[in-house]
Amino acid sequence: MRCLESIAYLFPRIWRTLARGPQTVAYPLSPIDLPAGYRGRVHIRAELCRGCGLCVRDCPAFGLELEREDRETFRLIYHPDRCAYCGQCEESCNFGAIYLDNDFVHGTFNREALIEVLVDRKRTNK
Amino acid sequence: MNRITVPIGPQHPLLKEPMAFQLTVEGESVIESTLRLGYVHRGIERLCQERTYVQNIHLVERVCGICSHVHTTTYCQGVEALLGLEVPLRGLYLRTLLCELERIHSHLLWLGVLARNIGFDTIFMYAWRDREIVLDIMEDLSGGRVSHAVNVIGGVRIDLTEEHRDTILSQLDLLDKQVAHLLGIVEHERSLKARTQNIGHLSLEDVRRYCVVGPVARASGLNVDLRRDRPPPPYDRLTFTVPVHEDGDVWARTWVRMRETVESVRLCRQILTLLPDGPVAARARRRVPAGEVISRSEAPRGEVIYYIRSDGSDIPARVKIRTPTLTSLITLPTQLEGVNMADVSVVLAGVDLCIACADR
Ligand code: SF4
Ligand code: SF4
Numbered sequence: 001m002r003c004l005e006s007i008a009y010l011f012p013r014i015w016r017t018l019a020r021g022p023q024t025v026a027y028p029l030s031p032i033d034l035p036a037g038y039r040g041r042v043h044i045r046a047e048l049c050r051g052c053g054l055c056v057r058d059c060p061a062f063g064l065e066l067e068r069e070d071r072e073t074f075r076l077i078y079h080p081d082r083c084a085y086c087g088q089c090e091e092s093c094n095f096g097a098i099y100l101d102n103d104f105v106h107g108t109f110n111r112e113a114l115i116e117v118l119v120d121r122k123r124t125n126k
Numbered sequence: 127m128n129r130i131t132v133p134i135g136p137q138h139p140l141l142k143e144p145m146a147f148q149l150t151v152e153g154e155s156v157i158e159s160t161l162r163l164g165y166v167h168r169g170i171e172r173l174c175q176e177r178t179y180v181q182n183i184h185l186v187e188r189v190c191g192i193c194s195h196v197h198t199t200t201y202c203q204g205v206e207a208l209l210g211l212e213v214p215l216r217g218l219y220l221r222t223l224l225c226e227l228e229r230i231h232s233h234l235l236w237l238g239v240l241a242r243n244i245g246f247d248t249i250f251m252y253a254w255r256d257r258e259i260v261l262d263i264m265e266d267l268s269g270g271r272v273s274h275a276v277n278v279i280g281g282v283r284i285d286l287t288e289e290h291r292d293t294i295l296s297q298l299d300l301l302d303k304q305v306a307h308l309l310g311i312v313e314h315e316r317s318l319k320a321r322t323q324n325i326g327h328l329s330l331e332d333v334r335r336y337c338v339v340g341p342v343a344r345a346s347g348l349n350v351d352l353r354r355d356r357p358p359p360p361y362d363r364l365t366f367t368v369p370v371h372e373d374g375d376v377w378a379r380t381w382v383r384m385r386e387t388v389e390s391v392r393l394c395r396q397i398l399t400l401l402p403d404g405p406v407a408a409r410a411r412r413r414v415p416a417g418e419v420i421s422r423s424e425a426p427r428g429e430v431i432y433y434i435r436s437d438g439s440d441i442p443a444r445v446k447i448r449t450p451t452l453t454s455l456i457t458l459p460t461q462l463e464g465v466n467m468a469d470v471s472v473v474l475a476g477v478d479l480c481i482a483c484a485d486r
Contacts, residue, residue, distance in 0.1 A: 009307070037269035037284070060177065060184035086184045086275045091283055 038102040039085045042078050044118040048097035055089035055098050076119040081111050127152050136165050140471050143481035159462045167485040174445035179205055190483040192232050195224045196425040198277040204421030204434045205279050208414050217281030217406040219360050223397045226390045231260040232426035233383045236478045243475040244321040256304040263297050281407025291398050302391050309384045322377035326461040326473035340428020342454045345382045346374035352424040364396050376476035412440045449483040
């Protein structure tokens with residue numbers, strides 16, 4: 001009886017699995033489907049950034065660095081090699097300047113090449 | 127008869143994480159065993175004293191790779207208590223939803239590991255296939271399969287639209303069916319029973335003596351579950367049963383875990399239907415008033431305890447983490463006594479080891 005039940009369970013499933021085709025994606029030849037909230041690389045809307053440093057202070061992996069001379073002269077530097085993709089910077093920023101998108105391809109042989117200057121703000125009216 | 131010593135670990139195909147056993151074997155049975163831990167000690171507790179309360183959320187998330195969310199939940203719960211902060215109900219519901227999804231994911235993963243260890247690969251495939259449904263739900267919710275980064279001090283940072291809620295509910299329908307089937311396998315499959323019944327026995331006295339928690343304790347007849355005994359909101363508004371078994375062997379643990387999975391699916395559905403409107407998080411101050419707190423939650427493996435002491439700054443003075451695995455780990459020498467060498471793998475799988483958790 002159990003045997004018949006197992007067969008009745010198995011066959012529709014085998015059929016469905018076969019009919020569904022491969023579940024893998026030929027990445028990178030075809031695009032992959034990522035959820036909307038996927039946490040990938042950090043990006044910035046540079047015009048909104050005020051250099052307040054909250055994101056730097058809250059980053060758990062020391063992935064952000066702020067070199068600040070005064071209110072209007074600062075550089076915000078991002079180190080993807082340290083980043084934990086946690087999204088805390090996006091959560092901490094009060095101005096909606098920093099955000100994560102779903103770009104996750106970071107492969108390189110050179111760590112230094114990854115570093116990105118997100119904001120390079122200089123005083124305009126000297 | 128000659129006694130020989132068989133070392134298992136620190137690196138061994140049986141173990142998913144490093145730990146070491148020395149088994150003294152006479153013929154085919156294990157006479158004695160000793161246990162060595164500490165291979166994945168990462169100093170997380172000490173590190174917590176170097177980082178701010180906000181940074182620590184992501185640090186404690188790394189304590190465990192399977193039940194990461196329950197660790198941040200317990201930690202945030204503690205900090206919120208110190209702050210005297212009231213978390214909005216919607217935030218609590220969403221937090222709990224993730225906790226329950228994580229329980230399903232953890233138990234299905236564990237069933238796969240057990241099946242693999244007894245050489246029953248079909249169940250392993252089924253369990254891990256069904257686990258993908260939960261992982262998909264969690265990824266859609268939080269953006270990550272295992273590290274969700276959902277909790278903030280004061281609530282959560284995700285929200286749910288009506289549409290998304292309906293999608294999850296339909297995914298849960300599918301999961302319900304699959305989990306019921308898996309439970310059927312556990313209850314009726316003869317080869318699974320033959321490999322797991324009367325093995326790794328732990329009596330109720332031993333459970334009490336070693337302060338074992340979670341499914342291992344419940345499988346030995348100890349009726350404890352923090353979600354029911356001291357229900358943090360929203361558990362006090364949800365209905366569920368706590369499965370308990372008297373046998374205390376590996377099969378009983380399997381049964382308890384699968385029954386819990388069924389209950390968790392039920393809980394997820396209740397949470398989604400009862401989900402109140404409102405904000406998901408309250409704003410928290412960065413400096414935490416001086417004081418100390420003990421925060422507890424029912425993780426998939428049992429009760430996890432956080433002790434947090436604050437000196438009034440934005441960095442905790444002490445964070446102490448008691449993970450549930452530690453309590454079941456120390457019962458292993460008792461469980462392994464007299465066990466056949468071929469069953470060692472089953473006993474090891476039965477307690478659902480998470481070494482990284484225990485070592486921190
Ligand atoms: S995502 Fe997390 S780790 Fe990465 S820069 Fe932002 S806060 Fe730091
Ligand atoms: S990104 Fe936001 S938080 Fe970071 S420095 Fe700029 S304004 Fe401040």
